[in-house]
Amino acid sequence: MRYLHSILFLVVFSSLAMAKGKYDETVFPTESKFIYDACLSKNGKVIICTDNTGLKVFSVENKMLLGNFTGGHKDKVLCVALSPDSTMVASGSSDSTVVIWDFNTHTIIQRITFAMGKITSIKFSPDNRFILFGCSNSPAYLYNIKEQKKINEFTDQQLDVTSVAFSYDGSLIAIAGGDKIIRLYNTADFQLKSVLKGHTDWIRSICFYNFGQNLISCGDDKKIIQWNLSKLDYKKTNTHKNWVLCADIENSSVNKSNMYVFGTMSGSIKIDYGFGYYEAKLYFPINKVLILPNKFGVIEIAVTTLGSGLMSISATNMKMAI
Amino acid sequence: MKRIIIISLIVFFRVNGFGQFLDNRSSFYLGYETGLNLGNELFNNQGTLAPSFYSNFNSICGINIKGILKLSDHISTGLSTSFLYNSGWSSENYSSYLNSNEMSFSLKPVIQYHTIFNNGGIYNRLKLYGELSPIIGYTMASLANSNFDVISAPDLNSQLLKSNNIFYGISLGGGAEFKLSNSFGMFANLSIQETFVESPIFIDNRMTALTLSIGTVISLSKGKRFNY
Numbered sequence: 001m002r003y004l005h006s007i008l009f010l011v012v013f014s015s016l017a018m019a020k021g022k023y024d025e026t027v028f029p030t031e032s033k034f035i036y037d038a039c040l041s042k043n044g045k046v047i048i049c050t051d052n053t054g055l056k057v058f059s060v061e062n063k064m065l066l067g068n069f070t071g072g073h074k075d076k077v078l079c080v081a082l083s084p085d086s087t088m089v090a091s092g093s094s095d096s097t098v099v100i101w102d103f104n105t106h107t108i109i110q111r112i113t114f115a116m117g118k119i120t121s122i123k124f125s126p127d128n129r130f131i132l133f134g135c136s137n138s139p140a141y142l143y144n145i146k147e148q149k150k151i152n153e154f155t156d157q158q159l160d161v162t163s164v165a166f167s168y169d170g171s172l173i174a175i176a177g178g179d180k181i182i183r184l185y186n187t188a189d190f191q192l193k194s195v196l197k198g199h200t201d202w203i204r205s206i207c208f209y210n211f212g213q214n215l216i217s218c219g220d221d222k223k224i225i226q227w228n229l230s231k232l233d234y235k236k237t238n239t240h241k242n243w244v245l246c247a248d249i250e251n252s253s254v255n256k257s258n259m260y261v262f263g264t265m266s267g268s269i270k271i272d273y274g275f276g277y278y279e280a281k282l283y284f285p286i287n288k289v290l291i292l293p294n295k296f297g298v299i300e301i302a303v304t305t306l307g308s309g310l311m312s313i314s315a316t317n318m319k320m321a322i
Numbered sequence: 323m324k325r326i327i328i329i330s331l332i333v334f335f336r337v338n339g340f341g342q343f344l345d346n347r348s349s350f351y352l353g354y355e356t357g358l359n360l361g362n363e364l365f366n367n368q369g370t371l372a373p374s375f376y377s378n379f380n381s382i383c384g385i386n387i388k389g390i391l392k393l394s395d396h397i398s399t400g401l402s403t404s405f406l407y408n409s410g411w412s413s414e415n416y417s418s419y420l421n422s423n424e425m426s427f428s429l430k431p432v433i434q435y436h437t438i439f440n441n442g443g444i445y446n447r448l449k450l451y452g453e454l455s456p457i458i459g460y461t462m463a464s465l466a467n468s469n470f471d472v473i474s475a476p477d478l479n480s481q482l483l484k485s486n487n488i489f490y491g492i493s494l495g496g497g498a499e500f501k502l503s504n505s506f507g508m509f510a511n512l513s514i515q516e517t518f519v520e521s522p523i524f525i526d527n528r529m530t531a532l533t534l535s536i537g538t539v540i541s542l543s544k545g546k547r548f549n550y
Contacts, residue, residue, distance in 0.1 A: 036549065078550050094550060118550050136550060160547065178546065202546055220546070243544070265544070266504075287549060306549060 028058050028310040029065060035304035037079045037288050041086050044293035047302055048089060049310045050077040055091055055101070060292060060302070060312070069106050072099035081131070083124040088145070090131050092119025098133055100145060112143060114150060120177075121163045125187075126170040134161025140175045142190070152190045156183055163205045167212035172229075174215060176203040182217055184229070194232050198225050201243075209249045209258060216260060218244035224262055242266040246288045248301075261301050263289045271299060271315055278318035284308045345439045345449075345548070346541035349499075351388040351509055353537025355404055358382070360514075363413055365526035373416035375463065375524035376531075379424065380410035386511075386535045388432065392545065395438050402430040402455065404533075419524070421466035428459030428517075430493055439501075447501040457491045457517055465523055482523055489529065491517030499539055507539040 030051045038049035046066065048057050053076060057067035075095035082089050088109065089101040098112040098119055117137030124131055130151065134140040140154040140161045159178025166173060172193065176182040180203060182196035201220035208215050214235060215227040220243040226236040242264040249260035257274040263286025271278040278299065284307035292300040292312065299315035361377030384406035392398045408424040436451035465483045495513025502508065517529045 120550055136547065245549075285549065 026063055026312050027308070028056075028063050028312075030056055030309050033309045034076075034306050035287070035310045036077065036306075038290060038302060038304045038310060039080055039082050040290055040292070040302070041082055042084060047290070047310070048080055048082055049304060050080050050091070052076060053093070055080055055089065058310075063312075067106055069101050072101065072108055072111070073097060078118060078120055079122045079133075081122045081124050083128045084126055085128050088124070088128070090122050090124065090133075092122045092133050094118045096135075098122065098131070098143075100131070110145065110148060115139075115141060117160075120161060123164050123166050125166050126168060132164045132166060132173060134164045134175060134177065136160045138177070140164055142173070142187075154183070154185065154190075156192065157181075159202075162203060165206050165208055165215075167208045169212060172208075172212065174206050174208065176206045176217060178202045180219070180221075182206055182215070182227075196227055196232065198227075198234060198237075199223060204244065205246045207247060207249060209251050211251060214258075216247050216249045218247045218262055220244075224260070226258075226260075238272070240264055240268070240270070242268065245286055248289050248291050250291055259291070259299070261289045261291055263287070263303060267305070269301070269303060269313070269318075271301065271318070273299065273315075276320060276322040278315040279321055280313055280318045282308060345392065345545060346504070347392050347543045347545045349390045349539050349541045351386070351390070351402075351511075351535075351537060351539050353386045353388075353509065353511065353535035355384045355386040355406060355533050355535040356382055357406075357531050357533035359408070360530040360532055361526075361528070363415075365528075367525050367527070370525065372525040373413050373418050374526045375411075375419055375422070375521075376408070376424070376526060376529040378411050378413045378419065379408040380412055382406055382408055382531065382533065386537070390432070390434060396435055398434040398436060398451075400432045400434070402432050404428045404430075404459075406533075418467075419465060422464060424461060424463045426459050426461040426489070428457050428489075430455035430457050436499075447507075449499040449501075450496070451499065452496040453494075453513075455493045457489075457493050457515060459489050459517070460486065461489050461519055461521075462486050463521060463523060468523075485521045485523040487519050487521050489517045489519035491515060491529075497535075501539075504544070505541045507541070509535070509537060509539050511535040 032052045036050045040047055045060055047060050053073045055069035073093035073095055075093050077091045077093045079092040087103055089103050092098050096115050100110040102109055115135050117135035119133050120136050122133040131143050138157045142151045144151050157177050161177040163176050173185045180199045184193045186193050199219045199221050203217055203219040206217045218224045222240045224238045224244055228235045244262050244264050247262040249258050252258050259273045261271045263269050265285050267282040267284045269280045284305040288304040290302040302312045304310050359377050359379050364371050365374040386404045388402035390398045390400035406426050411419045411422050432453050432455040434451050434453040437449050440446050463485045468482050493513050493515035497511030499509045500507055512534050514532050520527055
């Protein structure tokens with residue numbers, strides 16, 4: 001009886017401290033717990049993630065390490081992209097360099113060093129010929145891989161670029177960041193086609209969907225906005241409680257409600273499947289969410305966290321809400 | 323019970339130690355401040371020895387409020403204010419200022435050099451800092467008994483029991499901030515301050531104090547570039 005209070009205190013305190021990962025998440029064996037970005041192969045069987053100053057490739061199915069990209073960067077890698085034909089990987093780093101790797105041999109094809117700021121976002125064009133990358137000191141660059149030259153520098157942004165994207169046919173480029181505006185450029189002449197204004201704070205992530213007819217964006221204003229690009233208007237707006245750092249959305253027909261997932265600064269993950277939500281709380285900032293290919297009707301996502309590594313979570317282990 | 327608390331803290335650090343806490347752009351510190359007046363019992367002013375007014379106060383207590391804005395990874399700046407109450411004057415050989423007290427309000431523009439939060443481990447939630455600040459303040463000294471006889475104007479006698487003066491000086495300190503969540507934490511700050519004051523009711527013109535503040539930190543805005 002003498003120590004009963006102390007033991008109870010210890011049990012309650014320890015269980016409170018341990019009450020975090022309860023979603024049966026599967027953690028990929030990365031070196032660092034801080035994973036800034038990840039991307040999937042086109043068939044969704046392979047996932048590539050940043051890991052300290054290199055990259056790691058894993059099998060989505062059994063979480064086995066398939067490959068390691070090292071020696072390309074001097075500082076932490078912040079973003080990664082896989083070319084649509086799965087032959088090249090591009091990585092951008094805090095050391096201001098972009099490295100293009102051969103996906104199969106894991107060797108460096110090119111190192112691009114003209115950027116001045118940290119490379120915060122990178123994407124391949126759908127035809128595998130160009131890469132688009134944004135920097136923390138505001139410009140974004142379009143680079144021709146084969147000719148090894150900078151094609152265009154986008155300098156309209158007033159603050160850091162946090163996300164870049166190509167439309168499905170490669171005719172449009174979207175650039176967003178700290179100045180709260182999404183800028184759409186024609187890739188034919190690099191002219192500014194339109195601006196999307198709706199966010200009231202930093203935009204963190206943008207992504208084209210519905211084969212380029214729509215775009216989803218999210219940011220520090222806690223909003224997730226689905227844009228109708230033909231009308232340059234909102235299709236749907238959703239507000240969360242914390243900074244929304246990332247979002248991913250499935251492709252479907254225009255009239256259908258798309259399932260999308262987003263992650264927040266406070267570690268909340270929410271899957272909106274049209275009729276309700278699946279929710280999970282990880283207590284670490286969620287930097288990237290990816291919807292994994294649907295197997296047997298089970299929704300599964302890959303999540304990169306700042307503090308708890310790369311993991312996959314099945315919606316069956318998440319809390320359901322309407 | 324001590325053992326249990328230690329075990330609980332170890333479990334807490336072990337389990338939560340790898341959690342990422344982000345360095346915020348602005349933080350407010352609200353703390354209880356206590357301290358110790360340093361200096362000799364007697365003050366020597368050009369050969370005249372007299373009991374020191376400030377050094378013989380045995381109790382300092384008050385509150386401290388500080389606002390800090392992060393300028394770079396290691397440098398922050400801000401403004402700190404303290405409301406302190408000195409009491410419990412005692413001296414072995416003198417009773418000149420018995421039952422006297424002193425209240426002060428001070429303003430300190432602070433420049434702080436601090437560590438950055440690591441990605442994991444204890445330094446993900448513990449931040450150490452050192453700070454330097456000039457001080458300007460207002461002191462209100464109140465004597466219980468007058469030590470002066472004013473012959474020419476006896477009615478002034480009562481006025482000499484109180485004296486309000488401006489003081490100035492410098493403060494050097496350091497401390498630790500411990501995050502419990504991204505927006506809430508605790509801090510402990512130790513500083514030594516040397517200030518100068520001129521008053522008609524006591525002879526010493528210098529205050530040296532060692533103060534300890536303990537309180538809570540509330541972080542308001544997050545740094546936008548937290549993830550790169």
